[in-house]
Amino acid sequence: MTYPFETFRATQKQTDFIQKKIPHVASVMPEFFRVMVVAYTSIDQKNLYGMPHGIRQDLGVETSLKLLLIACCNDRLIAANESAKSVLEKLRVLTLLWYAKGANLNACLFFGYYFYTQHSNALYLVKSILQQNEFLVDVSQNLSDNSESESLFKAMRSSAWYKSVGGLGDKLSTAYVQEGDYIRTDLPKPGYLVHFKKTGMYDLRVPMFLDPAEVEVPVIQQSKVIVSCPKCHQKCRGPLFEHIEVSCPTCQQKWSQRT
Numbered sequence: 001m002t003y004p005f006e007t008f009r010a011t012q013k014q015t016d017f018i019q020k021k022i023p024h025v026a027s028v029m030p031e032f033f034r035v036m037v038v039a040y041t042s043i044d045q046k047n048l049y050g051m052p053h054g055i056r057q058d059l060g061v062e063t064s065l066k067l068l069l070i071a072c073c074n075d076r077l078i079a080a081n082e083s084a085k086s087v088l089e090k091l092r093v094l095t096l097l098w099y100a101k102g103a104n105l106n107a108c109l110f111f112g113y114y115f116y117t118q119h120s121n122a123l124y125l126v127k128s129i130l131q132q133n134e135f136l137v138d139v140s141q142n143l144s145d146n147s148e149s150e151s152l153f154k155a156m157r158s159s160a161w162y163k164s165v166g167g168l169g170d171k172l173s174t175a176y177v178q179e180g181d182y183i184r185t186d187l188p189k190p191g192y193l194v195h196f197k198k199t200g201m202y203d204l205r206v207p208m209f210l211d212p213a214e215v216e217v218p219v220i221q222q223s224k225v226i227v228s229c230p231k232c233h234q235k236c237r238g239p240l241f242e243h244i245e246v247s248c249p250t251c252q253q254k255w256s257q258r259t
């Protein structure tokens, strides 16, 4: 089975950033991945023998996640008062980038299982670790001069999502989340919560939460479709097909999407 993010590779700039700018994170990531591989194997065996209460060996995940979050604080990637949801999003990016440097795929599959599918458990765990961490790291540090990491996280989050008949997609990559792999939520904030519960086809390029403001619903009029350019927001009109390829007349940006 091939997962949609498997061929994702980090740019040289991203790889350099991890090695040089976030040394604490780079030093704990191998252990985080090691325990996630063990945890994945335990879940895999559970499925293989069909036992609902298989031997769970994912306890190490909690400890190494704690060390990772402390490393994130020390490298000033997360702020002391940052929400657990925002921290989860950063963990997704760090995991994807570490994988892209050549790390184990099964670790990412456990990450997908735990952070998307078991989302509320993961959120609760991260929240409680962050509360404990307040006593362990200097909470007075702020992130104001760490714009390089902010732009890294921003670049790893597409804001060009669209809604099609069968799901949610990203105009700028092949990332696509089928109907049934996400739910529309209203509380605490309206949006799409991605959980991959239907297919289990985790795609670590997809944020766990999408704001409706960043998901365009194409306008369909008399067998024409109107979509906006992901780069300059120019409205582009074309014939309505299931898959469309668009070239923006204003900025020449090309992209393809489903309708």
Ligand SMILES: [Zn+2]
Binding pocket: 229, 230, 231, 232, 233, 234, 248, 249, 250, 251, 252, 253
């Ligand atoms: Zn454009």
